[in-house]
Amino acid sequence: MKKSILILTLFFTLFSINAQENVKWLSFEEAIALNKENPKPILIDVYTDWCGYCKKMDLNTYTNKTISNYINKNFYAVKLDGEEKKDIIYKNYTFKFQKEGRRGYHQLPATLMNGKMSYPTTLFMSVDEKILDRIPGYLDKTIMEKVLVYFSEEKYKNQNWVEFEKTFESKL
Secondary structure (H helix, E strand, C coil): CHHHHHHHHHHHHHHHHHHHHHCCECCCCHHHHHHHHHCCCCEEECCCCHHHHHHHHHHHCCCHHHEEEEHHHHHHEEEEEEECCCCECCCCEECCCEEECCCEEEEEHHCCCCCCCCCCEEEEEECCHHHHHHHEEEHHHHHHHHHHHHHHHCCCHHCCHHEEEEEEECCC
């Protein structure tokens, strides 16, 4: 009996530690619904299953404890497959998968990225669901931390990136 309790306690402790270090990814629809109840900026990671740098970002950036905790506290985080097959309804419009070439693309990420399909791309939306920026390419934890603070603390409203970067103090 004591052994079972010890094993369960150990399991739940490891699970809770692991859960705190991982980004709590939501679907696009979940993030939009939550944002209506409790407004927060939205971070969207647009990826594909075949993208090597997307996987590298998952392993090296999003698993960093400082980064994942900051995202979970300050953003609704969305994983959005650029080749998603299911329909997504947003602002009374149904976005669909478009078969094109060997693969195809989903209309929602294509729209959010202004048709510039590059993976990975990190998008930031304001609490009123306006696109603040689209950042294509791999972001390591050092760059990601700066970008997260810049958008979550709304530094972009009164400071350009160069000025912000000069005064930024990392917590990594």
